[in-house]
Amino acid sequence: MTVNAIGAYEFPPLDLEANFHGNRLLYLGWDRHLMFCSPFALLVDPAMGFAELCEQVLRPAMAAHPDTAKVDFSASVWLLNDQPWSPDFAASLDANGLRHKDMLRLQTPGLNGLGNSAS
Amino acid sequence: MTANKKKLGLKDKYRYLTRDLDWEPSYQDKKAIFPHEDFEGIKITDWDKWEDPFRLTMDAYWKYQAEKEKKLYAILDAFAQNNGQQTISDARYVNALKLFLGGISPCEYQAFQGFARVGRQFSGAGARVACQMQAIDELRHVQTQVHAMSHYNKHFNGLHDFAHMHDRVWFLSVPKSFFDDARTAGPFEFLTAISFSFEYVLTNLLFVPFMSGAAYNGDMATVTFGFSAQSDEARHMTLGLEVIKFMLEQHEDNVPIIQGWIDKWFWRGNRLLTLVGMMMDYMLPNKVMSWAEAWEVYFEQAGGALFKDLERYGIRAPKYVEQSTIGKEHVSHQAWATFYQYSQATNFHTWMPNEEEMDWLSAKYPNTFDQYYRERFTFWREQQEKGERFYNNTLPQLCQVCQIPTIFTEPDDATQLSHRSHVHEGERYHFCSDGCCDIFKNQPQKYVQAWLPVHQIYQGNCGGADIESVVRDYYNINIGEDNFEYLGSPEHQRWLQWKGLNPAVAPLPKAS
Numbered sequence: 292m293t294v295n296a297i298g299a300y301e302f303p304p305l306d307l308e309a310n311f312h313g314n315r316l317l318y319l320g321w322d323r324h325l326m327f328c329s330p331f332a333l334l335v336d337p338a339m340g341f342a343e344l345c346e347q348v349l350r351p352a353m354a355a356h357p358d359t360a361k362v363d364f365s366a367s368v369w370l371l372n373d374q375p376w377s378p379d380f381a382a383s384l385d386a387n388g389l390r391h392k393d394m395l396r397l398q399t400p401g402l403n404g405l406g407n408s409a410s
Numbered sequence: 411m412t413a414n415k416k417k418l419g420l421k422d423k424y425r426y427l428t429r430d431l432d433w434e435p436s437y438q439d440k441k442a443i444f445p446h447e448d449f450e451g452i453k454i455t456d457w458d459k460w461e462d463p464f465r466l467t468m469d470a471y472w473k474y475q476a477e478k479e480k481k482l483y484a485i486l487d488a489f490a491q492n493n494g495q496q497t498i499s500d501a502r503y504v505n506a507l508k509l510f511l512g513g514i515s516p517c518e519y520q521a522f523q524g525f526a527r528v529g530r531q532f533s534g535a536g537a538r539v540a541c542q543m544q545a546i547d548e549l550r551h552v553q554t555q556v557h558a559m560s561h562y563n564k565h566f567n568g569l570h571d572f573a574h575m576h577d578r579v580w581f582l583s584v585p586k587s588f589f590d591d592a593r594t595a596g597p598f599e600f601l602t603a604i605s606f607s608f609e610y611v612l613t614n615l616l617f618v619p620f621m622s623g624a625a626y627n628g629d630m631a632t633v634t635f636g637f638s639a640q641s642d643e644a645r646h647m648t649l650g651l652e653v654i655k656f657m658l659e660q661h662e663d664n665v666p667i668i669q670g671w672i673d674k675w676f677w678r679g680n681r682l683l684t685l686v687g688m689m690m691d692y693m694l695p696n697k698v699m700s701w702a703e704a705w706e707v708y709f710e711q712a713g714g715a716l717f718k719d720l721e722r723y724g725i726r727a728p729k730y731v732e733q734s735t736i737g738k739e740h741v742s743h744q745a746w747a748t749f750y751q752y753s754q755a756t757n758f759h760t761w762m763p764n765e766e767e768m769d770w771l772s773a774k775y776p777n778t779f780d781q782y783y784r785e786r787f788t789f790w791r792e793q794q795e796k797g798e799r800f801y802n803n804t805l806p807q808l809c810q811v812c813q814i815p816t817i818f819t820e821p822d823d824a825t826q827l828s829h830r831s832h833v834h835e836g837e838r839y840h841f842c843s844d845g846c847c848d849i850f851k852n853q854p855q856k857y858v859q860a861w862l863p864v865h866q867i868y869q870g871n872c873g874g875a876d877i878e879s880v881v882r883d884y885y886n887i888n889i890g891e892d893n894f895e896y897l898g899s900p901e902h903q904r905w906l907q908w909k910g911l912n913p914a915v916a917p918l919p920k921a922s
């Protein structure tokens with residue numbers, strides 16, 4: 292079913308990649324760390340390296356959590372759009388196949404949030 | 411016109427002033443006059459079967475409303491003259507009013523616009539008059555609410571630009587998009603959304619919490635507004651039920667269409683009311699009841715009976731209703747945690763519950779609070795005591811449909827977000843739940859255009875190279891006055907002064 296309307300109802304999506312001036316949206320959720328209320332919405336340069344994303348973007352974004360200092364990104368489990376995935380840390384986000392509005396989930400076995408409450 | 415000396419009986423007067431104002435067109439096609447009546451697929455075979463839910467004529471309406479409002483304004487004046495703002499329970503309470511004024515009052519105006527349109531579009535005169543009458547009610551509501559709150563604007567921060575904020579501020583896109591969605595639908599869906607799903611099924615969950623909250627917290631201005639709106643709401647609820655029964659009785663083909671709308675608008679309403687739940691559980695210094703209790707009384711019991719009654723038309727309870735039964739024990743905590751961490755971008759203050767309030771939450775939420783939320787809130791309080799009050803420095807992922815950050819957890823696992831995603835024509839979209847994902851899949855063309863505040867900021871459409879300038883210049887939130895933590899805020903300090911306490915006790919926690 293599409294939109295019931297009084298006339299033609301065709302519009303381009305508002306969040307096409309072309310509207311982000313060369314950048315892309317990337318979402319990152321950290322499993323069992325619900326202290327961060329939702330996945331982060333990040334604006335990233337597709338040429339950025341994955342290692343750089345981890346250390347320059349993610350670690351500062353997660354810094355307020357006491358588990359963050361113990362996170363080893365290279366030993367973590369990753370899901371890309373809910374599918375098992377392993378990043379190439381030396382390659383760019385684009386070369387890693389990360390597309391506009393993709394969603395990464397970071398799983399850090401052994402780290403279960405504040406007092407093991409998944410917070 | 412010849413003057414009629416004889417005084418008309420109520421029934422005649424009603425007929426003359428409503429249905430008798432209608433006429434059969436002679437030189438225009440009826441379909442051309444009412445072009446919006448057919449495209450949704452709802453079949454109306456006989457508009458005369460419409461039962462007018464309230465037999466009220468315009469002259470009686472004006473007289474009655476004028477009397478009500480005279481009383482209301484007298485009380486508002488007295489409240490101002492007696493410095494009523496100083497005798498409320500606590501200054502934290504006013505933050506609930508800021509949420510109401512930015513989130514709800516502009517929706518009253520949207521309701522006015524919606525009913526004014528629908529009141530033009532039906533070919534049945536009875537339905538037109540009922541909708542026009544409600545349009546005027548809604549316009550009065552926004553006006554009286556603004557008047558009731560204007561006194562608070564003189565003494566508290568964050569109330570200075572509610573209409574501008576409604577159109578721009580990230581979390582206010584939640585109520586705004588709800589009404590935008592309803593108003594851009596056809597007239598029958600609009601009535602199912604607003605008159606039935608919202609006014610009839612859910613309105614008590616909006617008004618009772620705010621109005622009893624006002625009463626429990628010494629806010630006579632808002633209580634009086636609530637009383638003055640109550641008789642209107644009773645009429646609106648009657649209209650909501652009449653609309654649904656009328657459509658269902660007109661044609662059996664209407665049933666599946668209406669069921670789809672009920673599913674959609676129940677879920678949208680349930681998500682929207684998350685904000686009210688958070689207000690009840692966290693923002694009222696004197697609590698009325700918990701959100702879970704309110705949901706049980708006003709939705710599960712009342713709504714249960716209603717959907718039982720509608721079974722004979724082939725209507726079942728809304729899809730995912732069982733998820734709301736689980737969610738009622740979680741959503742207020744999840745929402746408050748969200749606003750607490752993004753308080754740098756809100757026009758109201760947030761704070762952590764004190765020990766006594768935490769115990770109240772444990773008692774009211776024995777299955778969830780201690781297990782999932784207490785640890786988090788205790789940690790934040792400790793951080794705050796160390797001078798490291800937690801703010802989230804990133805922007806959140808938003809649901810494409812309800813526009814709330816994707817903060818909700820799985821119905822069967824409260825340690826996992828109930829995030830969903832779906833690819834439509836090569837673009838990926840994200841949702842907070844199955845309910846919102848379904849709404850998108852039914853009408854993707856409508857939601858691909860959603861104006862998501864986070865994405866708009868990133869596209870550079872909200873000014874500002876950084877979040878602080880977006881908040882300051884685009885939202886018109888006064889940094890350091892309207893936003894951030896309550897403790898130590900200028901508002902908190904002013905309140906302590908009024909109460910003769912030492913305002914120097916709490917330094918402003920730093921924004922990380």
Ligand SMILES: [Fe+2]
Pocket residue numbers: 518521547548551
């Ligand atoms: Fe209203």
Ligand SMILES: [Fe+2]
Pocket residue numbers: 609642643646
């Ligand atoms: Fe209403």
Ligand SMILES: [Zn+2]
Pocket residue numbers: 681809810811812813814841842843846
């Ligand atoms: Zn949603």
